[in-house]
Amino acid sequence: MKNTFYFKDTELPDESKLFSLFLTTGWNESYKLEKSEMFTAVKNSWYYVSACDKEKLIGFGRILCDGIVHALILDLIVHPDYQNQGIGKTILNKLVDKCRQHRIRDIQLYSVKGKDGFYRKMGFKERPEGEPGMEIKLFQ
Ligand SMILES: CC(C)(COP(=O)(O)OP(=O)(O)OC[C@H]1O[C@@H](n2cnc3c(N)ncnc32)[C@H](O)[C@@H]1OP(=O)(O)O)[C@@H](O)C(=O)NCCC(=O)NCCS
Numbered sequence: 001m002k003n004t005f006y007f008k009d010t011e012l013p014d015e016s017k018l019f020s021l022f023l024t025t026g027w028n029e030s031y032k033l034e035k036s037e038m039f040t041a042v043k044n045s046w047y048y049v050s051a052c053d054k055e056k057l058i059g060f061g062r063i064l065c066d067g068i069v070h071a072l073i074l075d076l077i078v079h080p081d082y083q084n085q086g087i088g089k090t091i092l093n094k095l096v097d098k099c100r101q102h103r104i105r106d107i108q109l110y111s112v113k114g115k116d117g118f119y120r121k122m123g124f125k126e127r128p129e130g131e132p133g134m135e136i137k138l139f140q
Pocket of ligand 1: 025076077078079082083084085086087088089090110111112114115116117118121
């Protein structure tokens with residue numbers, strides 16, 4: 001049977017559906033976000049893409065961006081029941097296309113363990129040795 005997936009980027013996903021999708025990753029065990037906090041963070045994004053199967057939210061990705069130079073891809077998530085069907089690739093391509101349209105000079109992201117191969121296939125490269133991305137975690 002032909003799948004009925006579709007993608008949209010003109011409206012925010014439903015808050016509860018988005019939070020349920022977010023919870024499938026396990027990331028909230030460290031972030032400890034309330035549903036409303038997660039939704040506010042998403043609302044403050046520069047661009048976002050949702051993947052749907054009929055009424056179900058099955059994938060999502062978003063970008064923070066300064067509009068000119070740098071973009072950061074965040075929260076790229078495909079529901080575990082829908083992974084390995086090209087949905088993550090489609091969302092990522094849409095995020096990258098949006099940056100290309102705006103001539104954003106570079107796109108950054110942090111890969112979780114085991115997903116670096118996915119991003120490498122999509123053209124992303126690790127930073128040069130000795131020039132790592134760095135972070136400090138607050139309020140853990
Ligand atoms: C990472 C994730 C978004 C990938 O989405 P997906 O829909 O399952 O991936 P796709 O089916 O679009 O895969 C696209 C290509 O990448 C490959 N790929 C997928 N996961 C991979 C992995 N972990 N390592 C290497 N290659 C991978 C696929 O085989 C496919 O290759 P092809 O184009 O040659 O056929 C998805 O696994 C996910 O949501 N995981 C949980 C949340 C997460 O970890 N997000 C990433 C945060 S950094």
